[in-house]
Amino acid sequence: MSWPDQPVIYEINTAVWLRELSRAAGREITLGEVPSSAWHEVTPAGVDAVWLMGVWERSLLGLAMANANPGLRASFHEVLPDLRPEDVTGSPYCVQRYVVAEAFGGDEGLAKARAELAARGVRLVLDYVPNHVAPDHPWVLDHPEFFVRNDNGDLERGRDPYFPAWPDVVQLDAFSPALRSAATMTLSSVAARCDGIRCDMAMLVTNEVFARTWNRTPPEQDYWPEIIGGLRAEHPETVLIAEAYWDMEWALQQQGFNFCYDKRLYDRFISGEGIRDHLKADTGYQSRLLRFLENQDEPRIAHELPPAAARAAAVAIATLPGATLWHEGQFEGRRARPPVFLTRRPDEPLDHDLAAWYRRLLAIVHDHRVRRGDWRLLETEGWPDNQSCRQLLAWTWTAADGTRHVVVVNFSDRPAQGLLPVELHRYTDLLDGMVYEQDDDLSPLYVALEPWGCHLFAAA
Structure with a gap:
C-alpha cells in the first residue's frame, strides 16, 4: 500500500x-x-x-x-x-x-x-x-x-x-x-x-x-x-x-x-x-x-x-x-x-x-485536502500603535488547480489583529462554518482573533 x-x-x-x-x-x-x-x-x-x-x-x-x-x-x-x-x-x-x-x-x-x-x-x-x-x-x-x-x-x-x-x-x-x-x-x-x-x-x-x-x-x-x-x-x-x-x-x-x-x-x-x-x-x-x-x-x-x-x-x-x-x-x-x-x-x-x-x-x-500544493509562511502586518500581529502564525496552501487554504493561529493569551498578504473575496472558515466576503479582493486580509483563536479559511 x-x-x-x-x-x-x-x-x-x-x-x-x-x-x-x-x-x-x-x-x-x-x-x-x-x-x-x-x-x-x-x-x-x-x-x-x-x-x-x-x-x-x-x-x-x-x-x-x-x-x-x-x-x-x-x-x-x-x-x-x-x-x-x-x-x-x-x-x-x-x-x-x-x-x-x-x-x-x-x-x-x-x-x-x-x-x-x-x-x-x-x-x-x-x-x-x-x-x-x-x-x-x-x-x-x-x-x-x-x-x-x-x-x-x-x-x-x-x-x-x-x-x-x-x-x-x-x-x-x-x-x-x-x-x-x-x-x-x-x-x-x-x-x-x-x-x-x-x-x-x-x-x-x-x-x-x-x-x-x-x-x-x-x-x-x-x-x-x-x-x-x-x-x-x-x-x-x-x-x-x-x-x-x-x-x-x-x-x-x-x-x-x-x-x-x-x-x-x-x-x-x-x-x-x-x-x-x-x-x-x-x-x-x-x-x-x-x-x-x-x-x-x-x-x-x-x-x-x-x-x-x-x-x-x-x-x-x-x-x-x-x-x-x-x-x-x-x-x-x-x-x-x-x-x-x-x-x-x-x-x-x-x-x-x-x-x-x-x-x-x-x-x-x-x-478538504488542505495540505496539498505549495505551502508558504505568511508575514503579518500591524499598525504603529498595534503590534499584536506578532502573536499570529499564518500560512497558505495553494494547490495546482488554484484551490487555496489560509491558516491563522493566535498562539497567545491576548487578542490579536493583523493584515495578511493574501487576496480573498469570498471564503469560508472550515472550523466554524462562517462565510466571509471582502468588497475589495485585492486588499490584504484583515483578521482579528481572540486568545488562542484560529481560522482555517477555504477560498471560494
Missing part, C-alpha cells in the same frame, strides 16, 4: 490498549481478536497509519531489573498508587527478540491486525531499536562480536553521550561489520511485517555520535546509509521514521529517513517562543519532519498547556507540511502518561467533546 506524501499517524500503546480491551470484553484480547469497533475508534477519518508501539517480545531479565530499580518503581507508583505485579511488563525498548509477544497474539495476531488496518486503507508502523538489545537477547551468547565491551571484557550498558547508561540493556557496536549485516537482516524482517518503521534514538548509531560516545574511530561508511541501502533492496516502499534530537534531523534525512521527529517545534509550542522562526526553514526540509504534541516519551499535552492553547497548537500541527503524529488518549484529554513499562493506566474522566473536536479537525484537513 503506497504512502501519502504527508501521512497522519496514530500511536497506540499496545500493551495498555489490549489490556483495556480485554477488561471490557471480560477475556483476553490479542491483536488478532481486536473487535471492529476498536479498530474503527483508532482509525478516524484522516488517519493514514497506526503505530502499534511495543509489540516485540520483552526481556524477562529486563523486567526483573526494572522491578529492582527504586527510581523506576517510584515512577510506577506515582502513576498507579495501587500498582500490582501484573501491571509491570518491562520496557518495550528492552527487546529480547523481534517476534511479537505471545501475550499480544504472536506474529499471527499481528498479521491479522495488519490485514484489518489494510482493509480500512490504513498502514501499520512498528518499532526498531538500533542502539541496544536486552541482556538476554540471543546475540549476547551467539555473537559477542556484535557488542561494545569495556577493558575488562564486560558488556557495556546501552547509553547516549549525555546521560547515564540504561541499566536494562546492552550496547551494540554500530561500527562492527558483522553487527551491521545482522541489523540489516533484522530491519528487513521487521519491514516484512509492516508498512513503516519508527527507529528509536536513530542518531545514536550515526558515525558522528557513536564515535563521540564510545571514543572510537568510525568506518568510512556511515551506519544508516549502509543499513537502509540493504533494506531498500528488499523493501523499497517501507517508510522510515527517525526519532531524532540534537539538530540531527537534516543529517538523518540525508542518510535515508523519510521523516524525522520535530522535537524542536514541540518544545517551542510548550514554551510559546520561537515558533515562527522555526517555520522559516526550507519547505523541502520541513516536509520531511514529523510534527507532534504528544508521544509515549513526552507529557500529555493536556498537562502542559491550557485547553484552548492545546487546541490552537493542534490546528497548527494538523495544517503544517510534514507528517503528523497523534497519541492515543490525546483526543480525550488524558493527563496521565504511564511509563512504557506498565500495562495499565489510571482511570480518568474522558472529554468526549474534545475528542469529537480533534476528530473533526483531522477529517476537515483530510476531506
